[in-house]
Amino acid sequence: MKKTSIITIMAALLIALVGCDKIDPDNTLKPVNPTGGGDVEGGNKTVLIKDFTGARCVNCPAAAETAHALQHQLGEDRVFVMSVHAGGLAQPAGQFPDFLTEEGTAWYNNHDSNPLFSVDNVSLTDGNTLYVDQIDAPVAAALTEEQSFEIEPTVAFDETSRDLTVNVSLVSLVQQSGQFNVTVCLVEDNIIGWQITPEGINREYVFRNVFRGTLNGANGEMVSDGDLAPQAELSCSCTGTLSPDFNADECYVLAYVSGANGKILQTAMKKVK
């Protein structure tokens, strides 16, 4: 009888000993080379995460945090997050802000929930979108892809008229062919407004990286439709006027080049001021 009890207690202690892995809270993020294949840390390939969100979406703040944590971890010069307010939970109501845009609604493509994500437009063009816990692998995979373009936006902003001119220069880095478009997005950071959170309505929520519209349409403008030799140079230019409601100090431009299937190949950002 005693033996049995001792064995049982020993077994319970053994379970207890092997049963816990304590992670250091200052070291919860893994080194960046998660795919085990390509080099995530090297190279200059950039990735754009579109976060389809809404001010009345209770789960959106946490999802945005996750996306930004990923950006923080992988490098803010390599991963861009753009919050696109679209869908039923982004519709303006009462004191909740109106961040709807025609282009965002077009990209959202009649999906029925928030938060949803696309990585370099891939999931979006497949007719699916990703949940926040599904974006890490596609982001890692996208970072290891071969970089096919260099893209460099330059911005001229007239503070009096608030006119904005964006010139985008591109260099093809590989031999490639097909149709390539450039889309120029205007993004405003750090907007204070109402947002539903699990704790209730946060009346001073800080909206990060809010998509305010494009300067050249939801699908951008075509810059090439044919063969491109390595080092071939392309460019485009577009203009717009910054709304007086937007804080120019917090605005920046995200320009990306995409292929015929809509997949984004490279993204770059430039502050308006």
Place this chain on the structure above:
Amino acid sequence: MRKHIFALTALALAFSLRASAQSFLENSQVNGSFQTDAQYYMLDKGIDINDLKGKQLGINGFGKIGYTNGNFSAGMRFEAFLPEMNGFRSELNGVGLANFFASYNNDFIGVTVGDIYDQFGCGFVFRTYEEWSLGMDNALRGVRVVLRPTKGVTIKGLYGRQRFYWAPYLERDFSSDDYRGIVRGADAEWDLNQSIASMNESKFRMSIGGSFVSKKQYDQSLFYYIPENVGAAAGRVNLGYGNWAFSTEYAYKINDPSAINNFIYKEGRALMSSLSYSQKGFGAVLQVKRVDNMSFKSMYTGKQNDLDINFIPPINYTHTHSLPSMYTYSTQPNGEMAAQLQVNYTIPKGTALGGKYGTKLAFNMSQVNDIVRDSVQFGDQMALNTPGSLGYISKFFAISDHRFFRDINFEIDKKINKDWHLTAQYINLYYDIETIEGHAGAPAVKANIGFLDVTYKINKRQSLRLELQGLWENEVHKGYEVDESEKKDFQKRGDWAFALLEYSINPHWSFSIADKWNYGNPVEEYRDHYFTGTISYIHDATRIMLSAGRQSEGVVCVGGVCRTVPASSGVTLTVSTAF
């Protein structure tokens, strides 16, 4: 001679086997139960059902067989969801042997192999159970050993993998969507009154217990270090003296980043205490509970009501009538502070208020608030609930102003004479529909609810029962302005009326008609009637129920765990039997 010996031996053996088989059969007991729920769906433009989405019929069914022979028992449950009824998870779709077990138990040891249902303490660190009405089954398929080394002491150990709908139990691909970890646990309980001779008859009663449960799940995350072994421990004490009883349980869980807690690395804690007093005609219970980051699943990416290793007990009144149960609280494993007081008193027979049969009075109050969360340092900035961080810090006794739920109700139950019986209840309700049901931006339900349930016995066999119920919201009713984009969040809001008339012919037949009317919905198109007519027939343990009509959108909750039921229209058939 040798032939005779063979013949005699064969005869003796045959008699012995027959006697043994006969004895075996005489000691055997077989029991079982069967149930089929079927719903035939119809289009009903009146309640906005314009598309059946390819599903005309949903059928959920099970058959359960149990066998006992002395210390041995075994059982199985066969399930069929062809396809599952609306409101149940689509992963249930399928048919097969969902559950089986074999068990041997004597005074010293009990061993079970197969699917195990068990609970440690109040369930803070371990509970597996099956709830048919929720489509929920988190059975642990594995082995359990129970030892009773001495009187009053019970030690349990178990090991296995949880049921995940129809997913296979043998995992070879750790990156598959249905990969879940292994659960192992141990529990010990010591009942001092049984163990210590001098306490056998004592008025003072005491038992103590402790549990430890661990899950082992491989780290599949590309970006976060996920703890592969997550342990949770709990300790409990039950005390009693005379009419008083006190029980408390405290649980602790180490870091367990998951999709439910937004991948934070904070530890989890839970405490529940209960103090009760009871004597003839009077009883009172006071309960308090604190839960902080205590979701514990064997799949860290899981978000639904499945693969829960533990159970957070609700401490709220369970309403059974239609309108009071429309807004049932669903426990919030990420954090809640709750308290409940229940008082029952029976006014004695023969008094002015008690009358000939006595009068039962009941008062209940329960409230649940959020816990307080403060930011923590994450990298070079302060962060609140940020993935990869510690998440937050929370003072143990601090209560947030954010109220999830409050229910104050008073009930009177009175048998007036041999023919008349009535029950009446008033409820004052606060229900944060945004947090509990996810209707973003929708104002909380603040409502007064009342019902009257009267039964009249026509004669020995026949009776009539009438239910009248009303739900009146304080803020959201006719005239409340709803933005076009928010309409869907107001589908069941505003004032309701409900009436039911039931005619029973005992012991077999029952006929009822009912109407539930959302007459005060702020959105005119939602001011619908939900008529139903029901016939049920009972014969021994067999029950057949056929109902036709509309079902309003709502939630079905059992033990604080809820599933959403979409609005539907059609015919429902339920057949159940047991032997």
